[in-house]
Amino acid sequence: MFDTKLTRRSVLVAGATTALAMPFVRPSWAAPDTVRALMWEAYLLPDQITAFEEANKVKFVPSFFDGNSEAYNKLRVGGSKEFDLVQADGFWPQLYFREGLLRAVDYSKVPNGSGYLPEFEAEAFKVLSDPQSGKKIGFPFCWGAYGITYDAGKVPPERTETLECMFSSDYSGMLSTSARFEENIALAALLVTDRLGSRDKPRPDGKPFNPYVLSDEELAEVEKLLIQQKSLLLTRYQDNPTLFQLLQSGAVVAATEFAQVFRQLLTAEAQGAAPVDFRHALKMKEGGLGWVDTWLVTSGVQDGAKFDLCNSFIDLMISPAVMKKIGEVAGCSTTVDLRSISNETERKLFLMDRSNEIADLFMFDQPSSPEKWERVWSNVQAA
Secondary structure (H helix, E strand, C coil), rough: CCCCCCCCHHHHHHHHHHCCCEEEEEEECCCCCCCEEEEEEHCHHHHHHHHHHHHHEEEEEEECCCCHHHHHHHHHHHHHHHCCEEEECCCCHHHHHHHCCCCCCCCCHHHHHEEEEECCCCCHHHHHEECCCECCCCEEHHHHHHHEEEEEECCCCHHCCCCCHHHHHHHHHCCEEEHHHHHHHHHHHHHHHHHHCCCCCCCCCCCCCCCCCCCCHHHHHHHHHHHHHHCCCCEEECCCCHHHHHHHHHHCEEEEEEEEHEEEHHHHHHHCCCCCCEECCCCCCCCCEEEEEEEEEEEECCCCHHHHHHHHHHHCCHHHHHHHHHHHHHHHCCCCCHHHHHHHHHHHHCCCHHHHHHHEEEEECCCHHHHHHHHHHHHHCCC
């Protein structure tokens, strides 16, 4: 029903083509000398994989997925026995753990787990703790947000302190959002629920407010708001190169995106493009949407040699040197503190001094009613 061309993973992959040549020959899943991972392709670093294989005398066998729903379905159909490691973001790891697809992890077995930025340290980042048992269920990896990239010369920074900016007729014909329906609905929901004052009222699931769990009334208002916004948009962009051109040319002055284009714009200026004061807002007064990609160990892994191998792999992947390379290749911010080995430009590009803003963002989650959300988006598209 919907265009799936543009996904956050495809965005990351588009910036990581040099890392995606796959030299691996996949052996049988049953081979005892393998570490099998279900992961996002953009995070694959062949040179590091080769080093891990040689050091541990094992074969690393990656399989890729594009979205959390796809990975979830693979895990539910015997995946915890077919995979040793899996990646996920937002609140998906808690769902996996509740359904017995993951095992608890031990930070003492992963030395580089002590190098996280304060917001992602084991005791601070509660998203990777099971709410019932308190057990740790994974390791933070990379983070980001679906924020607003804007030309501060045309959009005063104070205007981006509220989501009203992206729904203002003052910028009619100069706004853009992605074609991704979940982020568009969830972001609009932040504005709608703030206007309605409904966040503190009893929620549909009895839990604290979550923009992915909406009442029918809220969804109806979201639909109206997105239809109103549609007339203000120049376009819903399908890929990052398109948005880059729109922003750099001045045709678009503000757009919601994952900071990928923001980084590309700053890099282009450093390479000689005409200077423009592009900025990226992560959190508005109504809130913002964030994601944290993680490494998780499946419930099919028992204590012993395989668990040790999984811990060793995660330890390698979150080591400072490898994390810095991940940031450069995938074009995203990392959860490990790299500031001491990064220059001022890198700190700005990868939002290293802004990680504290992640604490107040609403994590990506599964819509409580995918059918209703799809119907809302279909109505918006048809309007």
